Amino acid sequence: xxxxxxxxxxxxxxxxxxxxxxxxxxxxxxxxxxxxxxxxxxxxxxxxxxxxxxxxxxxxxxxxxxxxxxxxxxxxxxxxxxxxxxxxxxxxxxxxxxxxxxxxxxxxxxxxxxxxxxxxxxxxxxxxxxxxxxxxxxxxxxxxxxxxxxxxxxxxxxxxxxxxxxxxxxxxxxxxxxxxxxxxxxxxxxxxxxxxxxxxxxxxxxxxxxxxxxxxxxxxxxxxxxxxxxxxxxxxxxxxxxxxxxxxxxxxxxxxxxxxxxxxxxxxxxxxxxxxxxxxxxxxxxxxxxxxxxxxxxxxxxxxxxxxxxxxxxxxxxxxxxxxxxxxxxxxxxxxxxxxxxxxxxxxxxxxxxxxxxxxxxxxxxxxxxxxxxxxxxxxxxxxxxxxxxxxxxxxxxxxxxxxxxxxxxxxxxxxxxxxxxxxxxxxxxxxxxxxxxxxxxxx
Numbered sequence: 010x011x012x013x014x015x016x017x018x019x020x021x022x023x024x025x026x027x028x029x030x031x032x033x034x035x036x037x038x039x040x041x042x043x044x045x046x047x048x049x050x051x052x053x054x055x056x057x058x059x060x061x062x063x064x065x066x067x068x069x070x071x072x073x074x075x076x077x078x079x080x081x082x083x084x085x086x087x088x089x090x091x092x093x094x095x096x097x098x099x100x101x102x103x104x105x106x107x108x109x110x111x112x113x114x115x116x117x118x119x120x121x122x123x124x125x126x127x128x129x130x131x132x133x134x135x136x137x138x139x140x141x142x143x144x145x146x147x148x149x150x151x152x153x154x155x156x157x158x159x160x161x162x163x164x165x166x167x168x169x170x171x172x173x174x175x176x177x178x179x180x181x182x183x184x185x186x187x188x189x190x191x192x193x194x195x196x197x198x199x200x201x202x203x204x205x206x207x208x209x210x211x212x213x214x215x216x217x218x219x220x221x222x223x224x225x226x227x228x229x230x231x232x233x234x235x236x237x238x239x240x241x242x243x244x245x246x247x248x249x250x251x252x253x254x255x256x257x258x259x260x261x262x263x264x265x266x267x268x269x270x271x272x273x274x275x276x277x278x279x280x281x282x283x284x285x286x287x288x289x290x291x292x293x294x295x296x297x298x299x300x301x302x303x304x305x306x307x308x309x310x311x312x313x314x315x316x317x318x319x320x321x322x323x324x325x326x327x328x329x330x331x332x333x334x335x336x337x338x339x340x341x342x343x344x345x346x347x348x349x350x351x352x353x354x355x356x357x358x359x360x361x362x363x364x365x366x367x368x369x370x371x372x373x374x375x376x377x378x379x380x381x382x383x384x385x386x387x388x389x390x391x392x393x394x395x396x397x398x399x400x401x402x403x404x405x406x407x408x409x410x411x412x413x414x415x416x417x418x419x420x421x422x423x424x425x426x427x428x429x430x431x432x433x434x435x436x437x438x439x440x441x442x443x444x445x446x447x448x449x450x451x452x453x
């Protein structure tokens with residue numbers, strides 16, 4: 010890498026007078042913007058290059074993070090051709106477009122933070138693996154669940170032998186009915202050919218997290234799931250193609266008006282933070298009136314029963330690990346949105362993870378001990394995953410600043426193992442077979 014100048018952009022310094030970590034951002038959408046904000050919020054990093062094709066997002070994020078105009082680019086190709094002096098790059102382009110910026114950044118020696126999924130098929134993952142090996146790339150994948158305060162505490166309890174040997178695990182990802190309608194019926198991940206299978210887009214986190222918590226790699230999987238509800242035959246009588254003028258809208262829980270209006274209330278009231286995030290996706294930087302116009306004309310106002318979606322709306326995955334542990338994982342749209350719920354069954358005890366606490370039942374004493382997990386209050390706009398986004402970015406920026414990478418626990422190799430398990434699960438779902446997981450899954 011080029012020598013770091015005495016001062017960062019706009020003359021700012023990091024802690025103790027150190028030069029700040031200099032970052033490039035490839036993709037300024039919801040996830041890229043959130044990671045960029047979190048990096049700058051550490052007080053140790055600045056953005057010295059931002060590539061985003063949508064002008065409004067590019068300019069608004071640049072103004073927010075004090076990125077000079079000369080450091081703004083319409084695409085990652087132009088930015089990396091300019092080769093700005095930087096210490097790392099956050100790649101948050103659309104899922105199917107990770108390979109190009111990854112290869113270019115790796116060739117230039119930038120340390121990489123790559124949004125998940127790393128790639129949408131085995132061939133794409135194999136190509137990332139090849140590029141990383143040839144360039145000796147330093148690559149971290151955004152498996153943010155590894156970095157939540159809950160996961161840190163859970164790993165500590167398990168390492169201390171809280172339940173003895175882990176025998177089996179039950180894990181639920183309650184996506185939430187309105188979140189699923191936004192992302193997987195109306196949104197960018199509704200069609201497999203345009204994005205990826207639901208399990209990969211939403212649940213790579215969970216499959217990766219299970220391996221991390223159990224401490225073993227997946228060996229065999231089976232899976233079942235389908236698109237059961239969000240189809241024309243599920244529509245209520247009289248339903249129209251768009252929520253803004255549908256006679257059935259008042260009685261439909263999936264109404265776009267019900268989902269997004271609380272995030273940008275017309276009466277000037279307090280917005281629901283979770284819904285505000287999604288309203289911003291629908292209509293960036295707008296008003297209640299412009300949000301209504303976006304719903305009347307854009308994809309997020311379509312009836313969930315007459316969209317062009319094809320990804321599954323519920324799926325179960327059973328996993329056998331190399332050490333003999335088994336896990337049963339369920340992901341479903343048909344829940345109230347909320348934290349993931351997990352039960353861990355061990356040789357000497359049982360753990361229940363729910364509602365922000367970890368309860369440990371000891372077989373020997375017959376007693377339960379509850380370990381509360383402090384609520385992770387979002388500190389920057391767009392931050393999600395119960396503190397996992399923040400934990401990941403803080404660990405990565407600290408590693409760039411100090412050279413100590415011990416706090417970064419989601420490297421590319423571990424991530425590709427999780428991706429291979431997801432690809433095997435999709436094969437199992439389609440074929441009805443029990444499918445073996447292995448490195449060959451990435452080369453097919």
